Amino acid sequence: MDGYGRLDGISPPGRLAGPAEGITLEELALAARNHGLPLEALRYEVTPPGLHYVLVHYDIPAARAEDWRLTVDGRVRTPLALDLASLRSFPAVTHRVTMECAGNGRARLDPRPVSQPWLVEAVGTAEWTGVPLRLLLAEAGVGADAVEAVFGGADHGVERGVEQDYRRSLPLGVAAGRDPEVLVAYGMNGGPLPPQHGFPLRLVVPGWYGMASVKWLTGIRLTAAPFTGFQQAEGYRYRREADDPGEPVTRIAPRALMIPPGFPDFMSRTRVVRPGEVLLEGRAWSGHAPVTRVEVSTDGGGTWSEAVLTGPEGHGTPHPWAWRGWQARWTAAPGSHVLGVRATDATGAGQPVLQRWNRGGFGSNHVQRIAVLCTPESG
Amino acid sequence: MDGYGRLDGISPPGRLAGPAEGITLEELALAARNHGLPLEALRYEVTPPGLHYVLVHYDIPAARAEDWRLTVDGRVRTPLALDLASLRSFPAVTHRVTMECAGNGRARLDPRPVSQPWLVEAVGTAEWTGVPLRLLLAEAGVGADAVEAVFGGADHGVERGVEQDYRRSLPLGVAAGRDPEVLVAYGMNGGPLPPQHGFPLRLVVPGWYGMASVKWLTGIRLTAAPFTGFQQAEGYRYRREADDPGEPVTRIAPRALMIPPGFPDFMSRTRVVRPGEVLLEGRAWSGHAPVTRVEVSTDGGGTWSEAVLTGPEGHGTPHPWAWRGWQARWTAAPGSHVLGVRATDATGAGQPVLQRWNRGGFGSNHVQRIAVLCTPESG
Numbered sequence: 215m216d217g218y219g220r221l222d223g224i225s226p227p228g229r230l231a232g233p234a235e236g237i238t239l240e241e242l243a244l245a246a247r248n249h250g251l252p253l254e255a256l257r258y259e260v261t262p263p264g265l266h267y268v269l270v271h272y273d274i275p276a277a278r279a280e281d282w283r284l285t286v287d288g289r290v291r292t293p294l295a296l297d298l299a300s301l302r303s304f305p306a307v308t309h310r311v312t313m314e315c316a317g318n319g320r321a322r323l324d325p326r327p328v329s330q331p332w333l334v335e336a337v338g339t340a341e342w343t344g345v346p347l348r349l350l351l352a353e354a355g356v357g358a359d360a361v362e363a364v365f366g367g368a369d370h371g372v373e374r375g376v377e378q379d380y381r382r383s384l385p386l387g388v389a390a391g392r393d394p395e396v397l398v399a400y401g402m403n404g405g406p407l408p409p410q411h412g413f414p415l416r417l418v419v420p421g422w423y424g425m426a427s428v429k430w431l432t433g434i435r436l437t438a439a440p441f442t443g444f445q446q447a448e449g450y451r452y453r454r455e456a457d458d459p460g461e462p463v464t465r466i467a468p469r470a471l472m473i474p475p476g477f478p479d480f481m482s483r484t485r486v487v488r489p490g491e492v493l494l495e496g497r498a499w500s501g502h503a504p505v506t507r508v509e510v511s512t513d514g515g516g517t518w519s520e521a522v523l524t525g526p527e528g529h530g531t532p533h534p535w536a537w538r539g540w541q542a543r544w545t546a547a548p549g550s551h552v553l554g555v556r557a558t559d560a561t562g563a564g565q566p567v568l569q570r571w572n573r574g575g576f577g578s579n580h581v582q583r584i585a586v587l588c589t590p591e592s593g
Numbered sequence: 594m595d596g597y598g599r600l601d602g603i604s605p606p607g608r609l610a611g612p613a614e615g616i617t618l619e620e621l622a623l624a625a626r627n628h629g630l631p632l633e634a635l636r637y638e639v640t641p642p643g644l645h646y647v648l649v650h651y652d653i654p655a656a657r658a659e660d661w662r663l664t665v666d667g668r669v670r671t672p673l674a675l676d677l678a679s680l681r682s683f684p685a686v687t688h689r690v691t692m693e694c695a696g697n698g699r700a701r702l703d704p705r706p707v708s709q710p711w712l713v714e715a716v717g718t719a720e721w722t723g724v725p726l727r728l729l730l731a732e733a734g735v736g737a738d739a740v741e742a743v744f745g746g747a748d749h750g751v752e753r754g755v756e757q758d759y760r761r762s763l764p765l766g767v768a769a770g771r772d773p774e775v776l777v778a779y780g781m782n783g784g785p786l787p788p789q790h791g792f793p794l795r796l797v798v799p800g801w802y803g804m805a806s807v808k809w810l811t812g813i814r815l816t817a818a819p820f821t822g823f824q825q826a827e828g829y830r831y832r833r834e835a836d837d838p839g840e841p842v843t844r845i846a847p848r849a850l851m852i853p854p855g856f857p858d859f860m861s862r863t864r865v866v867r868p869g870e871v872l873l874e875g876r877a878w879s880g881h882a883p884v885t886r887v888e889v890s891t892d893g894g895g896t897w898s899e900a901v902l903t904g905p906e907g908h909g910t911p912h913p914w915a916w917r918g919w920q921a922r923w924t925a926a927p928g929s930h931v932l933g934v935r936a937t938d939a940t941g942a943g944q945p946v947l948q949r950w951n952r953g954g955f956g957s958n959h960v961q962r963i964a965v966l967c968t969p970e971s972g
Contacts, residue, residue, distance in 0.1 A: 372856070
C-alpha cells in the first residue's frame with residue numbers, strides 16, 4: 215500500500231527505552247536536526263521562522279517551485295495537475311494556526327518510547343496562506359463513492375522497515391470541510407514556505423496534530439476505501455501494546471505553556487527570579503474547542519488559581535485555530551518553587567498532572583513543570 | 594569581573610559523562626531548543642533561516658529595535674551611544690560567512706563533556722550586512738593603551754555558578770582588522786536579524802568559532818588589560834584537566850561535510866542508495882586559510898580519493914570566509930559502506946580520523962562517518 219518494499223536490516227522496530235536508559239545517540243540525531251520552540255518565544259503571537267517547531271521524518275526534499283505539480287485524482291470527475299501559478303489563481307485565504315507535534319512530551323514518558331525525543335516545546339503558530347482544499351475538490355468533482363482523501367509528500371525514506379513516501383489521509387468530511395478549513399498552503403508568515411516547512415506546497419489541517427499537515431505536497435487522491443498506509447495504520451495510533459490496532463491520532467489535546475520567568479542556568483535550565491511581583495504569561499490552545507480557562511500553580515500543583523485570558527476568544531473569532539495568551543501575577547518569596555499551568559477547553563477537557571502513557575508517546579499533555587529559585591540580587 | 598555574584602545551587606559544575614551514561618535530559622533540553630543544520634541543507638550555498646545552526650546560552654532576549662542602543666566606550670577618545678538609524682548611516686557591507694559552533698562534534702567524544710550535545714551539524718552560512726567594526730572604532734578614537742575590545746550581549750543567565758551577561762573579547766588587532774573584517778551586523782540574508790540570531794544587532798567575526806560573534810550586542814568597551822570574564826577565562830578554552838588554564842578557542846579548524854546520499858531510515862538515519870553511480874557532494878571550510886583539498890573515502894577511511902572543489906576559491910575571492918562546494922563520483926555496489934570526507938587548508942592543516950579530545954569538547958573536527966546500505970529496488 216505504500217508502493218515500495220521492506221528494508222528491515224537498517225530500520226529497527228519500535229521499542230521502549232529500558233528503566234535507566236539515557237537518551238540514545240539516535241534520538242539525539244533527531245533532536246539535533248529537528249527543533250522545538252524555545253519557550254521564551256511563546257512571547258510572539260505569530261512565531262518567527264526558525265523558532266516554530268519542525269519535524270521532518272526523512273530528508274527535506276530538494277524542490278523547484280517552477281517544476282512543482284499537484285495532482286488531484288482517484289475518485290474525481292476531472293483529474294487535475296496544477297502548477298503553482300494555477301493554484302494562485304484560486305481565491306487565497308490566510309489562517310493563523312497553532313500546530314503541535316503529536317509526539318510532544320514523549321521524552322518525559324516512563325517508559326520512554328524511542329523516537330523523536332520532544333520534551334514540551336514542539337509547537338508554533340504561523341499565518342498560512344493558500345487555497346481552501348474544498349475549492350480544489352470542487353474543481354475536480356468529488357466522486358459519489360469517495361470516502362477519504364490521501365495526501366502524498368515528496369519526503370522519502372524508511373520507517374520500521376517500510377520504504378515509503380510520507381502519506382496521510384483525512385476523512386472526506388474533514389478534507390472538504392469549512393470548520394476547520396483545510397488549506398493547500400504556499401505561504402507562511404507573508405513569505406514563501408521555508409524548505410523545512412514544506413516548500414513549495416503543503417497541507418495545513420487546523421486543530422489536528424502536525425502529522426496531518428503533509429509537507430512537500432505532490433498529490434491528493436480520493437479513495438473509495440480508508441487508507442491503510444504506514445503513517446495511518448501503523449504510525450500515529452494510540453495503543454498500549456505493540457499488537458493493539460489502536461485508535462488514530464487526530465486533534466490536538468488542550469495544553470497551556472508558560473514562558474519560563476526570570477533567567478536560566480545554562481545547563482540545568484533552572485530559572486532564577488528576584489523576590490516580589492512576577493508576571494507569569496504564556497499561551498494556551500486546544501484542537502477540539504476554544505480554551506475557556508487557564509490555571510496556574512506556584513506550589514508544584516498543590517493549589518491552582520485562575521489566569522486571565524488575553525487576545526481573541528477562540529473559535530468564531532478572526533483566529534479560531536490559534537493559541538490564546540494568558541497572564542497571572544505571582545508574588546515570589548525567596549526559596550525554591552515549582553510552577554505549572556493547565557488549560558481547559560469548552561468541551562471540559564483539561565490536562566492531567568500525571569502522564570497518560572501510550573506506546574507511541576502521542577497526545578501527551580500533562581502539565582508543564584518549571585523549577586524556579588527565588589533569590590535576592592547576588593552581586 | 595562579570596558584574597554579578599555566584600549562584601551555585603542551581604548551576605552544576607562542568608563534568609564528563611560516565612562510561613555508559615546516555616544523553617541526559619538536561620543535554621536533551623539544550624538539543625531541543627537549539628538546533629543544527631539538517632545535513633541535506635548543505636545543498637544551499639547560503640543557508641535559509643531556520644536551517645542555520647543556533648546556539649543560545651541563556652534566553653533569546655525580548656528586544657525592541659526602536660529602543661536599542663550600542664555603546665562604544667572605555668579606552669576611547671569619544672564614547673558613542675548609537676541607535677540603529679545611526680549605525681545605518683555608516684557605510685554598509687555584506688559578507689558571506691560560514692559560522693560553526695566551537696562545540697560541534699562534542700556528543701561523539703569519549704568521555705563526553707556534558708554540555709550542548711552537538712553531533713556534527715552545528716554550522717551554517719549566511720550573508721551578514723552591517724558596519725565594519727573598524728569604522729566604529731575609528732569614529733570613537735582608539736586610546737593608545739587599549740589592548741582588547743570587550744563585547745557585551747543582552748543574553749543574561751548563570752553558567753557554572755557565575756551570573757552574567759554573555760560577554761567575549763577580541764584582541765584589538767582582530768577587532769579593528771580588515772582580514773577578517775569584523776562586522777556589527779543588523780541584517781541576515783537580506784532581511785533583519787531573526788530573534789535567535791541576535792535581533793537587532795550582533796557581532797560577526799569571520800573565521801572564528803561562533804562564540805566570538807556576540808548576539809544582541811549592547812556594548813563595546815575598549816580595555817587596557819585582557820578580559821578575564823567567564824566566557825573568556827573559564828569557558829571556551831582547550832584544556833585536558835579541569836584546573837588547567839588552557840588555551841583560548843579562536844579560529845575554526847578545517848572541516849568537510851557530505852550531504853548524506855540516497856534516503857534515510859527515520860530512526861537510525863542509515864542511508865539507502867541504489868547500485869550504480871552516486872554523486873557525493875557537500876561543503877568544506879576552514880577559519881585559518883582557504884580549503885585547498887577535499888578527499889572522500891567510501892571504505893570507512895581505508896583509502897581516500899580527491900574530490901573536485903567547486904565555487905569560489907576562498908580567501909581573496911568575493912566570499913573569502915564562506916565554505917566551498919565539493920563533488921565526487923562513487924560507483925555503489927550492493928552491501929554496507931561507510932563514507933567519509935576530509936578537508937585540508939592552505940596551512941596544511943587537515944582533519945583527524947580519530948577525535949582530539951579536550952575537556953570542553955571544543956574544536957573537534959574528526960572525520961564525519963555516514964553509514965550507507967546499497968541495495969537494489971525493494972518494491
